[in-house]
Amino acid sequence: MTLQLRCATMADARTLFDWRNDPVTRAASHQTDVLSFESHAGWLDATLANPLRKLLLAEEQGRPVGTVRIDLCADGSALLSWSVAPEARGRGVATQMVSMAIQDMPVGCVVRAEIKAGNVASVKVAEAAGMRMSGQDGDTLYFVRDVVSEQGPGRVD
């Protein structure tokens, strides 16, 4: 499978909206309620204008299959979250796209993720990208990868 990552645009609003309202995605999110398209479009507009946030879209042969969001935090770390199109799950898309997203990040950047307990697939994705669990608060598991190294994605140092 060959994936390509590009920055999301407003033209991706409907695709991202459908993925966001997918029941499995909502169950894995902090915010579990169904969103209206209008509120989603407003969120996307603000996201694209936010210099501290990057929203990537993964494509397979030109077809959108997943997304990675990167939030640059005040402490200099980057908080990643991801989801895969329902029809594209279980084929390694998340594992590959998250590692690719990390590869594009500045060397030395600390990468983090927050994963709901029980989200076995996402725990595996985080671990494959070199992150390790650093703590837990309620049903939120905290994952961190010390630094992005020059050796490439998904490397476990």
Ligand SMILES: CC(C)(COP(=O)(O)OP(=O)(O)OC[C@H]1O[C@@H](n2cnc3c(N)ncnc32)[C@H](O)[C@@H]1OP(=O)(O)O)[C@@H](O)C(=O)NCCC(=O)NCCS
């Ligand atoms: C979690 C999610 C991103 C995984 O995407 P994916 O492309 O299906 O994941 P992959 O195919 O790369 O699989 C990663 C690992 O999880 C395993 N896996 C995949 N789906 C699984 C499932 N439903 N239950 C248990 N394990 C699963 C795979 O076998 C693989 O394990 P391996 O590395 O040992 O082979 C996808 O299911 C999704 O979008 N879920 C909803 C949103 C979400 O949970 N986002 C994460 C919030 S932190």
